[in-house]
Amino acid sequence: MIDFILVYKTSTLTTERQEHKHKTYLESLRKLGLTLEEVHFSVDDDVVFVKIFAPDKVLYAYANLFDIDLDCQHFEYRPYIPPPRDFLATPLTNPNINDPIYSRAPKSISGEISQEITSAERILVIYQILSRAIWGDGRGDYGIHKLIDSNTFIDAFPLHDGNYEWTVSGPLNDRQLLALYWGSFDCWHKEQPINLVEKYLGTEFGLYFAWLGFYIKMLIPASVCSILVCIYGLATMATPMNSVGTEICASKFLMCPKCHYRKCPRERLSNSCIFAQLSYLFDNWCAVLFAVIMSLWATVFMELWQRQESVLSLQWNLRSVEYTRYSLRPQYLEAAVAKRYSSVTNKMEPYVPPGQTCIRFTVTIVTITLLLLIMILATFGVMVYRIAVNLIIVKNAKVNILDSKSGAWVATFTGALLSSVFIFFFQWFYEYIALVLTNLECHRTQSSYSNAYIFKSYALAFTNNYSALFYIAFFKGKFYTHPGDQTMWERIGGLSTDICDPSGCVVDLNVLLLIIMTFKAVASNVLQVYIPKIKERINKVLSKVRQDNLPQWEREYLMAKVDEFFIVKEYMDMVIQYGFVTFFIMGFPLAPLFALINNVIELRVDASKVIKSYRRPIPSKVAGIGAWFAILQAMTYIGVLTNALIIAFTSNFLEKLISHVGGDQYSFLNQTLSVFNMNDFYILDQSNVSFTENTCYYPGKRYSPDHQLSLQRRKGFWYLLSIKFGVVVLFEHVVIIIKGLLAYAIPDMPFSVKQQINYQERLHKKLRMKTLNQEYLKNMQDVKRIVEEEKRKMEQVMKDTRSGK
Structure with a gap:
């Protein structure tokens, strides 16, 4: 499985310094345990894709080094979240083992804790490696971002699990499940498969x-x-x-x-x-x-x-x-x-x-x-x-x-x-x-x-x-x-x-609020749907791509990017709307209704574009x-x-x-x-x-x-x-x-959850005290043994002295 993609153009490596940085960086990645494979763009030999593969043992080692707590290594208490009612449920939120869909993706649909490192965690660990790998001798000569800024590389991105189009047979990937049961408007009234969303996109999303x-x-x-x-x-x-x-x-x-x-x-x-x-x-x-x-x-x-x-x-x-x-x-x-x-x-x-x-x-x-x-x-x-x-x-x-x-x-x-x-x-x-x-x-x-x-x-x-x-x-x-x-x-x-x-001014306030909320909602949703498609079309035109049967890394190379503050912009739209609802509710009581209608549409638009129209974001833990x-x-x-x-x-x-x-x-x-x-x-x-x-x-x-x-x-x-x-x-x-x-x-945390956390902390405390006691007893035994040995030595010296030796 390909874990990450780096992209560079041979025509940009025009100087000896750039070639040295490029070669040194790739060699650093190999020394860090990653496997690299280069392949040319099918429509442009100047563009080269570097496919990155990482063995599991390398990822586990670096996850521990970077303090990334993997899901499969976490065994503490996890609260039970009851499934939604039937009319709100989907096969992802209320799984049924007898459902034919279940047998095609049991690990994702069951909701059980993964027994191995997930694809999102793989991406997160590899991204940390790419951000720290050295390509020079200077104090700040490391990281893929600086190489992209200097045109040594032109892009770096993770891949989706596969295509999002639904298939009638064979195993299903997480992207297909989310596209059908989360990013579709047919599910506008359904509960979100939020655990699978977190597993696939990361905790920030x-x-x-x-x-x-x-x-x-x-x-x-x-x-x-x-x-x-x-x-x-x-x-x-x-x-x-x-x-x-x-x-x-x-x-x-x-x-x-x-x-x-x-x-x-x-x-x-x-x-x-x-x-x-x-x-x-x-x-x-x-x-x-x-x-x-x-x-x-x-x-x-x-x-x-x-x-x-x-x-x-x-x-x-x-x-x-x-x-x-x-x-x-x-x-x-x-x-x-x-x-x-x-x-x-x-x-x-x-x-x-x-x-x-x-x-x-x-x-x-x-x-x-x-x-x-x-x-x-x-x-x-x-x-x-x-x-x-x-x-x-x-x-x-x-x-x-x-x-x-x-x-x-x-x-x-x-x-x-x-x-x-x-x-x-x-x-x-x-x-x-x-x-x-x-x-x-x-x-x-x-x-x-x-x-x-x-x-x-x-x-x-x-x-x-x-x-x-x-x-x-x-x-x-x-x-x-x-x-x-x-x-x-x-x-x-x-x-x-x-x-x-x-x-009075109430009507003027109503008109302005109505127009601004409607204009922002319509314009925002339309732009969010069409901007990534327009960017992808422009990229295809610039790259002179005419066929559709491209390899996955080439298709996603042409897709719109997810920038660093992508999710901040989504929060901003909703928080500004929250202000319209709370600041001027006396002037426009229908603001919550307008916000509700917009947000139901907004959620599915956001879900659809993240799964279908954008590259896979780099997961992060917040x-x-x-x-x-x-x-x-x-x-x-x-x-x-x-x-x-x-x-x-x-x-x-x-x-x-x-x-x-x-x-x-x-x-x-x-x-x-x-x-x-x-x-x-x-x-x-x-x-x-x-x-x-x-x-x-x-x-x-x-x-x-x-x-x-x-x-x-x-x-x-x-x-x-x-x-x-x-x-x-x-x-x-x-x-x-x-x-x-x-x-x-209203407590900030449910009592049952707080109770379980306190219980865990007491268990951890007892475990630490037991370990310390064992260490203390071991040390005391060592001290006693040393004292006894010294005592025997002194007795032997005294005995030898008396005997005149």
Whole structure:
């Protein structure tokens, strides 16, 4: 069986140094015990494939050297995972010994612990050998990656187990089983064969798909609740519960112009009737209750995932990984030319001087700050674009209400699409920048390196994906003063004039969330399906391949590569979506339902592309989802705060509640709108206005023109504002306290698993004590024997002395 493939071109070995590196490296691999076989590309003799074979005894020896805990050598307790129900089961998740499929792949389907090193473990060990084999005499002259960078080799990759196409007879490989029972859309409702996924792709991929599957399960009750919220909103829309919608639809108020130029249209408040009804659909007491439930749902999700992760950690033998994750990176050893004494290891260790580290991290901080500012400016540009488009459409059209509404809709939808395009553009850009900066920082361990890249990428993704949503939820319309205020049109591109519909900003938030989530879901899934196929087609064209019956190593050489942070990008998409679900659930209760539908498709798309469209990834052992858990924990707390702010400042729920508590009947018209004298709006061309009223209304709690405090804030405005801030603080603290109690009540590890671990640790302790006692007794016996011998010698000396010898 071929374990690994190296690829080089004879035409690139143009210098004596490259030939020496190439020859020395291959000779090093042979000396390390690997068997090599070279074969030319069938369509290009310039390309040479080096097939690597490794004997089992060599792999066992190096696995022990590299601290890789093999599955077949692990005999500790493994928790029992019950099979799924029949309608969720497949031959891989609920094996049946009488099934004909079982007899064709008994080792894979049975789920039993392998008695020999698996193909994924073979790849992992060989990859470690390739990364350490020497090809020169210099300090850093080792590793396949540097040879690839210098074009001495052009590629290195492991092979899949075989073809993924199903066969009706003969033995089945793991790739065929996963392609049919995991990567197929026919199994969209089936349980994942997560143990076989981990066995074939490694623990990093196994944990990602386990987390994604668990996330989908947790979204099901959240989606049911979101549907119930919408049903309640539809059922009570025409009742007195929807007092704001009723008032707006029945109102005869004339709203003030939203722009400053001549021929600016005016409209009746009743024209916002549809917006008011849509706002109530997502802005009612049931939606507020749902926001609280979702905040607690996030805590339950995280705690239950910890339990699941602890079980998988035992099932996949990951507890030992904790001790090897802090080994030094080769890149750090090359950069750390200085050495210092370590009081821990009692020897000299390499290190990077603090001055260099400070400079590296300063560059990172400055660069990340600039990127964040650029993204915020892009969001600001989209907002200005929306204002400009709306004004252009209205200004160049006939003065009627239809033109005004169409301009607002066109600006809203095109602005949302432009925001989505910016999100995709910046995503490709900041991933590259984050990688460059992480390499510049020269991290000591692989764990630190990976976490630094993830945190930087997420910080940039957070700003990129949520800036526009935070603007609409918390800032849009908050800088508006009153009609006729000329300073509004002179500040930051007229952004102060960007106000929501009189019914509120909830509809705008809904539209933007809906478009971004839909656009990202469709674009992401389409790109994930077609990009690897396009890359493979391009590789075939460049290599001038026309036939299909190529050897396996040649077919996979033409397939798309799996890069180092492939799985990080998959996590990023899901974590960003998790933010949409938790941050703005009050503004868009249907977000869990949209996320559920997308994730069911996403899981099968990811499974299919990994098994069918990409080369086999190099397996790796990780202790858990790592930095993503800390990010998700932080997001649950941010979600509590954002939903509290939306309830207080974006929706109308809190104002209605305060009025009812105070014994007054809430009136949207009297308590939210202010009157303005049209005669003071001198810019308006009265000759082009069909309305005869001298007064109009605008959103703002200000005194009327005939009041002595004309256009200033009403007295109750500051009182209401202070209550809102108080409610935010109270809501946040109450929910966080409940979250803490839930987290305390749900153990991070099942009791049976914890009990078995403690039992194992006691057995290990007893075994160690027994070994130490044996060593102690043996030493004591040796000491006693030496003492007795010395005593006999002394007695003999004394005896000889007395006898005069």
